[in-house]
Amino acid sequence: MKTTPISRAVKRSLCALFASAPLLLVAAGAHATPASPVQVAESQRYERGIEVLRDLNNGQSQPVFEAMRKEFPFLADSTASYALGDVWGRQVLDPKSRQLAAMAAFAALGLRGFFKTHAGYALNMGASPEELKEIVYLVTVPAGFPRAIEASQALQELFAERGVRP
Amino acid sequence: MKTTPISRAVKRSLCALFASAPLLLVAAGAHATPASPVQVAESQRYERGIEVLRDLNNGQSQPVFEAMRKEFPFLADSTASYALGDVWGRQVLDPKSRQLAAMAAFAALGLRGFFKTHAGYALNMGASPEELKEIVYLVTVPAGFPRAIEASQALQELFAERGVRP
Amino acid sequence: MKTTPISRAVKRSLCALFASAPLLLVAAGAHATPASPVQVAESQRYERGIEVLRDLNNGQSQPVFEAMRKEFPFLADSTASYALGDVWGRQVLDPKSRQLAAMAAFAALGLRGFFKTHAGYALNMGASPEELKEIVYLVTVPAGFPRAIEASQALQELFAERGVRP
Amino acid sequence: MKTTPISRAVKRSLCALFASAPLLLVAAGAHATPASPVQVAESQRYERGIEVLRDLNNGQSQPVFEAMRKEFPFLADSTASYALGDVWGRQVLDPKSRQLAAMAAFAALGLRGFFKTHAGYALNMGASPEELKEIVYLVTVPAGFPRAIEASQALQELFAERGVRP
Amino acid sequence: MKTTPISRAVKRSLCALFASAPLLLVAAGAHATPASPVQVAESQRYERGIEVLRDLNNGQSQPVFEAMRKEFPFLADSTASYALGDVWGRQVLDPKSRQLAAMAAFAALGLRGFFKTHAGYALNMGASPEELKEIVYLVTVPAGFPRAIEASQALQELFAERGVRP
Amino acid sequence: MKTTPISRAVKRSLCALFASAPLLLVAAGAHATPASPVQVAESQRYERGIEVLRDLNNGQSQPVFEAMRKEFPFLADSTASYALGDVWGRQVLDPKSRQLAAMAAFAALGLRGFFKTHAGYALNMGASPEELKEIVYLVTVPAGFPRAIEASQALQELFAERGVRP
Numbered sequence: 004m005k006t007t008p009i010s011r012a013v014k015r016s017l018c019a020l021f022a023s024a025p026l027l028l029v030a031a032g033a034h035a036t037p038a039s040p041v042q043v044a045e046s047q048r049y050e051r052g053i054e055v056l057r058d059l060n061n062g063q064s065q066p067v068f069e070a071m072r073k074e075f076p077f078l079a080d081s082t083a084s085y086a087l088g089d090v091w092g093r094q095v096l097d098p099k100s101r102q103l104a105a106m107a108a109f110a111a112l113g114l115r116g117f118f119k120t121h122a123g124y125a126l127n128m129g130a131s132p133e134e135l136k137e138i139v140y141l142v143t144v145p146a147g148f149p150r151a152i153e154a155s156q157a158l159q160e161l162f163a164e165r166g167v168r169p
Numbered sequence: 170m171k172t173t174p175i176s177r178a179v180k181r182s183l184c185a186l187f188a189s190a191p192l193l194l195v196a197a198g199a200h201a202t203p204a205s206p207v208q209v210a211e212s213q214r215y216e217r218g219i220e221v222l223r224d225l226n227n228g229q230s231q232p233v234f235e236a237m238r239k240e241f242p243f244l245a246d247s248t249a250s251y252a253l254g255d256v257w258g259r260q261v262l263d264p265k266s267r268q269l270a271a272m273a274a275f276a277a278l279g280l281r282g283f284f285k286t287h288a289g290y291a292l293n294m295g296a297s298p299e300e301l302k303e304i305v306y307l308v309t310v311p312a313g314f315p316r317a318i319e320a321s322q323a324l325q326e327l328f329a330e331r332g333v334r335p
Numbered sequence: 336m337k338t339t340p341i342s343r344a345v346k347r348s349l350c351a352l353f354a355s356a357p358l359l360l361v362a363a364g365a366h367a368t369p370a371s372p373v374q375v376a377e378s379q380r381y382e383r384g385i386e387v388l389r390d391l392n393n394g395q396s397q398p399v400f401e402a403m404r405k406e407f408p409f410l411a412d413s414t415a416s417y418a419l420g421d422v423w424g425r426q427v428l429d430p431k432s433r434q435l436a437a438m439a440a441f442a443a444l445g446l447r448g449f450f451k452t453h454a455g456y457a458l459n460m461g462a463s464p465e466e467l468k469e470i471v472y473l474v475t476v477p478a479g480f481p482r483a484i485e486a487s488q489a490l491q492e493l494f495a496e497r498g499v500r501p
Numbered sequence: 502m503k504t505t506p507i508s509r510a511v512k513r514s515l516c517a518l519f520a521s522a523p524l525l526l527v528a529a530g531a532h533a534t535p536a537s538p539v540q541v542a543e544s545q546r547y548e549r550g551i552e553v554l555r556d557l558n559n560g561q562s563q564p565v566f567e568a569m570r571k572e573f574p575f576l577a578d579s580t581a582s583y584a585l586g587d588v589w590g591r592q593v594l595d596p597k598s599r600q601l602a603a604m605a606a607f608a609a610l611g612l613r614g615f616f617k618t619h620a621g622y623a624l625n626m627g628a629s630p631e632e633l634k635e636i637v638y639l640v641t642v643p644a645g646f647p648r649a650i651e652a653s654q655a656l657q658e659l660f661a662e663r664g665v666r667p
Numbered sequence: 668m669k670t671t672p673i674s675r676a677v678k679r680s681l682c683a684l685f686a687s688a689p690l691l692l693v694a695a696g697a698h699a700t701p702a703s704p705v706q707v708a709e710s711q712r713y714e715r716g717i718e719v720l721r722d723l724n725n726g727q728s729q730p731v732f733e734a735m736r737k738e739f740p741f742l743a744d745s746t747a748s749y750a751l752g753d754v755w756g757r758q759v760l761d762p763k764s765r766q767l768a769a770m771a772a773f774a775a776l777g778l779r780g781f782f783k784t785h786a787g788y789a790l791n792m793g794a795s796p797e798e799l800k801e802i803v804y805l806v807t808v809p810a811g812f813p814r815a816i817e818a819s820q821a822l823q824e825l826f827a828e829r830g831v832r833p
Numbered sequence: 834m835k836t837t838p839i840s841r842a843v844k845r846s847l848c849a850l851f852a853s854a855p856l857l858l859v860a861a862g863a864h865a866t867p868a869s870p871v872q873v874a875e876s877q878r879y880e881r882g883i884e885v886l887r888d889l890n891n892g893q894s895q896p897v898f899e900a901m902r903k904e905f906p907f908l909a910d911s912t913a914s915y916a917l918g919d920v921w922g923r924q925v926l927d928p929k930s931r932q933l934a935a936m937a938a939f940a941a942l943g944l945r946g947f948f949k950t951h952a953g954y955a956l957n958m959g960a961s962p963e964e965l966k967e968i969v970y971l972v973t974v975p976a977g978f979p980r981a982i983e984a985s986q987a988l989q990e991l992f993a994e995r996g997v998r999p
Contacts, residue, residue, distance in 0.1 A: 044874025074660065074667045075653045077638050085915045086310045086646050096303040100266050104273035104304055108311040111274040114647045117311065137262040138270055140741050144252045145274040145283065147479040148750050149778045155739045162738065169738040210708025240494065240501045241487045243472050251749045252480050280481045306907050313645040314916050315944045321905045328904065335904045376542025406992070406999045407985045409970050417583045418808045418978050428801040432764050436771035436802055440809040443772040446979045449809065469760040470768055476750045477772040477781065572826065572833045573819045575804050584812050584974045594967040598930055602968055605934035606941040606975040612813045615975065635926040636934055642916045643938040643947065811977040
């Protein structure tokens with residue numbers, strides 16, 4: 004995790020370099036031809052989102068996300084470009100605090116699968132299992148006990164998959 | 170804020186003292202007679218919640234909360250004892266992270282008044298106005314743009330009341 | 336309240352009489368001409384809903400409901416015929432239990448205005464102010480503290496309007 | 502689909518005929534004895550709902566709905582009479598627009614099964630797979646990305662069952 | 668069920684006895700050493716919650732709840748002490764009315780598993796299958812048809828498990 | 834409304850021209866210096882969103898939106914670029930169908946202010962007041978009567994402001 008901001012900073016300076024050489028960037032883009040300034044920028048936002056996703060996911064790609072790309076290209080693009088690139092790629096909040104806040108929102112809304120995925124990202128961003136449990140406990144107050152209990156069951160699955168002991 | 174954990178630690182050691190002298194504690198309790206071990210403990214949980222509330226609220230009491238006590242005593246008691254004392258009084262998560270996560274949950278559920286109150290507590294716990302805005306931005310992803318826009322309006326009110334400049 | 340089931344039973348036997356004399360019923364219906372069996376039945380469902388509403392509301396009509404009729408006739412009709420007539424007019428559950436359950440649902444969903452209206456009906460159906468408060472307390476568990484606190488504020492308004500003392 | 506309004510219109514004129522001959526209608530009703538004007542009208546609303554359901558479902562009955570009738574007769578009756586007959590049987594909005602709007606509401610509320618069923622009806626009412634995807638994309642704005650992603654997964658299942666290619 | 672309030676009253680007078688002899692109570696507590704008034708009271712609240720749960724559940728323990736204790740001790744404790752002990756252990760509302768109201772809240776929020784569990788408790792508290800169905804029918808009004816249909820499916824499962832015939 | 838797609842098409846061909854002359858576009862952009870391909874594209878997405886907003890709003894700017902820009906620049910940018918530009922600027926669904934579907938989602942979620950705003954856009958996009966009412970009626974089924982009644986009240990306000998007669 005500690006290397007992440009650094010490697011990101013490195014990539015950013017590379018981006019700054021590329022910014023004055025759009026053709027190079029286009030070569031790395033997904034939908035590269037024909038090259039227009041918009042496509043460059045769009046593929047850049049997309050690439051940034053994919054980079055954020057890899058950082059969150061310990062360098063691995065998300066299979067669910069890949070499946071979405073074939074049938075729902077706009078949703079895959081906007082999830083990568085907007086949700087991951089624009090929002091999750093912001094630098095003001097540290098990644099661990101962002102994940103804990105996101106977990107609280109997902110749990111409160113009863114979005115169990117998203118809660119579990121982002122709880123896994125929280126572990127990857129340096130949060131401890133004990134801190135994850137605190138989010139579950141906290142959720143009883145704004146959203147009631149059932150949403151917290153559902154979230155605890157999702158965490159139990161995650162901990163079992165990761166080999167986290169109680 | 171920095172003095173808070175210290176003063177809390179001091180009160181805790183006082184509590185530890187009181188624990189072996191229940192009658193003294195009862196004397197400080199709200200519903201003091203007749204003294205039973207349960208009443209001691211209940212009033213202790215309640216007092217702890219009130220203390221947490223004062224810490225969050227820069228030493229001031231909450232007028233909304235006071236109004237609730239007369240007509241809905243159980244709700245006031247459980248908000249103080251359980252929500253504030255048991256949950257918000259926990260020590261694993263730092264107070265700023267807890268507030269940011271709580272803000273995300275309140276915003277996602279459309280609980281505008283609670284979002285604003287807890288955003289104010291977040292400022293008191295050392296979060297910057299910029300960090301509060303990040304929670305609003307983040308909420309667009311799990312809960313959509315309207316909940317984020319509502320939350321931004323609540324923050325705007327809070328910032329105006331506190332004299333925070335954009 | 337106690338006279339309600341009786342007067343309802345009386346009206347029901349009148350209805351049974353009318354049932355074999357549709358023209359009489361049509362004369363009492365709102366949209367009376369031309370008389371077809373469907374119109375008779377529809378106006379009968381509507382009338383039953385209005386009757387249920389008057390029973391809940393201590394014999395008074397609901398001004399909000401009247402306003403809806405001009406611009407949203409289908410919504411007014413279906414609220415009267417389906418929601419009030421078909422559902423609230425059912426006889427298996429006693430009116431007080433139904434109101435308490437409805438209050439819990441409205442509070443859990445954050446429907447404050449509807450919660451307050453139905454809390455008023457609950458009082459009219461014989462529930463005590465203390466029983467209404469229990470619903471508020473209960474709601475903390477399935478739906479969290481904010482929804483319960485909002486409901487307590489709605490009850491506070493209702494109690495003030497009705498002159499109910501803490 | 503284009504033949505639907507016509508066949509419906511034909512049935513309506515038949516209904517108009519039956520209206521002056523209630524006994525004939527009662528003979529076709531489900532709960533025919535004893536014949537009262539209300540029962541005639543109720544069974545007519547129910548039949549109209551079942552007709553709407555068959556129109557939406559390409560002439561087939563809904564097995565889920567049939568199962569509901571045995572144990573929850575009032576819910577089955579009101580789903581047919583009110584939801585399908587009264588609401589979905591209305592003529593102001595064209596069936597395709599109604600289905601697209603219903604899909605947006607179901608997706609926003611996280612009602613995945615209902616979303617999928619009504620997406621299937623939307624295809625039957627002439628909506629293209631591309632239009633269905635637009636509803637999914639739109640939902641990111643009012644309800645956030647998770648609800649849209651869930652809806653995209655439901656559409657993926659539907660498209661697979663129907664043999665719709667990306 | 669009728670024996671429940673009685674046995675509870677008996678246990679209460681025992682509690683009153685224990686209250687003046689804290690050491691005895693501590694002996695029955697879960698986390699007994701070292702004995703402080705707080706621990707006594709906390710374990711008392713916890714025990715009261717477990718007792719409420721057994722009353723609701725016909726004398727049996729809840730396996731889901733037991734699983735929660737190992738990994739999420741605070742959530743298990745607060746569910747027992749606050750949700751079951753403090754809220755469900757209150758005496759103003761009769762147990763059957765409380766269960767019907769809770770069912771309405773769970774169904775309205777789409778909390779199917781909790782709805783089913785509490786519908787089972789409602790049967791144990793003396794509600795008839797017909798009364799349970801009325802809650803489902805009622806839910807169509809505040810929360811729409813899908814939530815009611817989901818609840819009807821949960822009831823169908825419960826009735827099948829309990830051998831309740833339509 | 835009929836002129837809208839045409840004027841949009843005209844602007845699009847202008848955009849196509851600009852695309853090969855990025856410097857001109859940058860000149861029209863909000864944050865023009867220094868010119869990088871990303872800024873061009875970002876300001877282009879933003880401008881497109883503002884254009885979509887003006888089309889929806891009969892050529893007028895949205896004061897609420899303008900207020901947001903000063904304190905919550907990222908939220909204003911993403912509302913314009915993503916919500917309005919990327920999503921609402923799509924061409925597969927006709928603007929009227931999109932507005933009706935969006936209204937259904939906003940009403941179902943209880944987002945009354947957003948429902949009213951988008952109902953106004955729906956009128957601007959050629960929907961009739963009668964079609965707007967149908968969305969309200971439809972919402973009773975997926976989301977219950979209270980959300981529909983709230984939406985009817987928002988429409989009543991809109992109709993009064995626009996001088997629409999029942």
